[in-house]
Amino acid sequence: MLKELSSQAQHLREELLDFMEENVYPNESVFEEQLKAQEDRWQVPPIMEELKVKAKAKGLWNLFLPDEEYGKGLSNYDYAHLCEIMGRSPIAPEIFNCNAPDTGNMEVLVKYGTEEQKKKWLEPLLKGEIRSVFSMTEPDVASSDATNIQSSIERDGDEYVINAKKWWSTGALDPRCQIAIVMGKTDPHAEKHKQQSMILVPFDTPGVEVKRHLPVFGYDHAPHGHAEIHYNNVRVPASNMLLGEGRGFEIAQGRLGPGRIHHCMRAIGKAERALEFLVKRANSREAFHSKLVDKGVVRAQIAESRLEIEQARLLTLHAANKIDQEGAKAARKEIAMIKIAAPRMALNVIDRAIEIFGAAGVSDDFPLAAYWADARTLRIVDGPDQVHLRDIAKLEIREQL
CATH class of the missing domain: 1.20.140.10 (Butyryl-CoA Dehydrogenase, subunit A, domain 3)
Structure with a gap:
């Protein structure tokens, strides 16, 4: 017998179903039409921001976060039922601020970020004001084994210097993208699973270069998209390290x-x-x-x-x-x-x-x-x-x- 949904999740589920019928499904074609009408496909169609405002007003926002301080405090089991409903539409997850990779990046900041990191990056992500990238996969190695990752994150005084070639970095072409979480090696001689670290890289840092857009089966997924990114001698403060060296x-x-x-x-x-x-x-x-x-x-x-x-x-x-x-x-x-x-x-x-x-x-x-x-x-x-x-x-x- 399936476990029952909490009363909160049941209420949100009903609200979500109504919102999908009234606002999301009817506007899928509007989103596509606005996207096609724009001279630049890499700009956000106005309907998306309009729907986000409506979703936030309904309390259908940041549903994925189990921490009550930042989200609704739902269990994974409760949220799973809501996630299925959102998955029915390609535009829905972003409308409710539950879109990858932002969800995973927000979870990382909630669990492992310092107060300074949360203030600077988590808060605007929670508000849906900015977007983010997760840069792990590399073109030159089999990234299904993450120990193969060759990106370098080297300490230099009060800074880290990052050199990396990453691809399939989702969201990198979004005009709202402002922060990347980059995975690379801080100590190639450490124990196998202690070599890698994750670090925050503001997207406007000198040396961050979006090399090209990567379509998926011909779909560009604009205005979000996927990209190959090169991090060329990118310098960030040492305080941008997540959790500590070797904790990737x-x-x-x-x-x-x-x-x-x-x-x-x-x-x-x-x-x-x-x-x-x-x-x-x-x-x-x-x-x-x-x-x-x-x-x-x-x-x-x-x-x-x-x-x-x-x-x-x-x-x-x-x-x-x-x-x-x-x-x-x-x-x-x-x-x-x-x-x-x-x-x-x-x-x-x-x-x-x-x-x-x-x-x-x-x-x-x-x-x-x-x-x-x-x-x-x-x-x-x-x-x-x-x-x-x-x-x-x-x-x-x-x-x-």
Whole structure:
């Protein structure tokens, strides 16, 4: 039996559902139209800021933070239900200030930031006034093993000097981006998982160079986007170090546990909406003397989709609850399992919907192609399936032998 939502989460869920129907879904096309009408796609469409103001006024803001000082104080289990709803729309997470990578970066600052760092960077992020970047992945190494990272963070008196080539830094092209969290090596001779550190780099610091935009399956994801960034002899105050030298992996683990719940629940939201599209389309189209929805093969696709969605949701909620009860480290296996199961499921469901839509399904007239691209990308984000399969097997063997 599923654990019940808290009364606060239930109330927020109802408010969120209403807000999505009244404000978000009707304005998805407005957002796209405004984006296309702009001379510069890398400027924020006005409708986004208008919707953010409305969401904040409704109290639907910073829902992801479990710390009551900064957010709503919801558990991971409670927030997971809300995250799924937001995941149904590509524009929704930002409207509620629950968009990656800002969520993870805010969590890092809440957990590990100094009071000075929180004042300077966390507060404007919490207000939705600025955006941020997380720079970890590198083009020259297999970054699924983060110990491969070659970026250098060297102490020089009261400063650190950063030299790094990073890519897939989400949000770097956003005109509101003002701060990056950069992961690199402070001591290449230390113990394997104590070599790396994370440091705050203001985006206007001399030497920070956005080299190029990186599209995903042809989608530019403007005005947010992804980029390759070079950090060339970038100097920042020593006080910008997060938690301390050699603590990078510790921070990463604290950041990624809840973040993977968010990714998976958003994927489930996309799958739910794709299934709704599938059923409506099948009911509106006729081929070979009957509606598509009445054909056995289509009904089998609908049934398979429902089975897979429910399985992925239950597994993800179980992982969220275990994080709440025992911490992210104890839930490592469950987190790895959902990171594989949810994107795989979403790809299956979205692909079935695309098939029912035919050529329209791969067009930009409907969101299915973009959903598919996001779901496929999620199998790489925060570690590829193969890494998580390895971890699941290792933990399972350890438990049994």
